Amino acid sequence: xxxxxxxxxxxxxxxxxxxxxxxxxxxxxxxxxxxxxxxxxxxxxxxxxxxxxxxxxxxxxxxxxxxxxxxxxxxxxxxxxxxxxxxxxxxxxxxxxxxxxxxxxxxxxxxxxxxxxxxxxxxxxxxxxxxxxxxxxxxxxxxxxxxxxxxxxxxxxxxxxxxxxxxxxxxxxxxxxxxxxxxxxxxxxxxxxxxxxxxxxxxxxxx
Numbered sequence: 767x768x769x770x771x772x773x774x775x776x777x778x779x780x781x782x783x784x785x786x787x788x789x790x791x792x793x794x795x796x797x798x799x800x801x802x803x804x805x806x807x808x809x810x811x812x813x814x815x816x817x818x819x820x821x822x823x824x825x826x827x828x829x830x831x832x833x834x835x836x837x838x839x840x841x842x843x844x845x846x847x848x849x850x851x852x853x854x855x856x857x858x859x860x861x862x863x864x865x866x867x868x869x870x871x872x873x874x875x876x877x878x879x880x881x882x883x884x885x886x887x888x889x890x891x892x893x894x895x896x897x898x899x900x901x902x903x904x905x906x907x908x909x910x911x912x913x914x915x916x917x918x919x920x921x922x923x924x925x926x927x928x929x930x931x932x933x934x935x936x937x938x939x940x941x942x943x944x945x946x947x948x949x950x951x952x953x954x955x956x957x958x959x960x961x962x963x964x965x966x967x968x969x970x971x972x973x
Contacts, residue, residue, distance in 0.1 A: 780807050794826070820864055
């Protein structure tokens with residue numbers, strides 16, 4: 767029997783456990799328009815009433831909790847003590863935290879301040895339309911460049927347990943190509959992420 771739209775439970779995993787090696791300091795705490803970078807994906811997930819919202823953190827967990835104090839009731843902080851093993855460990859923690867509560871999850875990057883609500887709305891809308899047609903992964907494409915957040919149906923959660931090292935969901939996407947739906951957005955800036963001091967400087971200068 768097909769689920770009704772209102773019955774779908776969609777959660778969020780926000781990846782915030784990186785070591786910020788290229789930045790040289792905890793990038794998610796850096797300010798942009800007087801708010802830390804991490805504020806943007808968290809507020810986006812909260813605004814769209816995704817539940818649960820799991821923020822996977824590492825060595826900066828206390829700082830992130832303090833910075834995001836206003837969201838503490840809506841966000842679950844999950845600590846990853848294996849951040850040196852790569853992004854796969856964070857994804858596993860996130861999936862294990864949400865798996866018994868959701869039909870699907872949106873995976874966000876912690877350093878993308880420009881993703882608008884429109885993107886999340888369209889991904890969720892597409893899930894409602896396409897889930898019964900066999901679509902299991904929905905991904906935005908910004909100006910031709912594939913990006914985040916990415917929706918994964920719960921039937922794929924077991925595949926995350928097979929990931930190793932610094933390999934994220936792209937292996938799962940590759941293995942399930944025929945079940946992927948891409949949604950195109952013309953604005954390439956929406957997919958911008960911030961990894962280096964140069965990228966951060968460009969962000970602040972509005973380049």
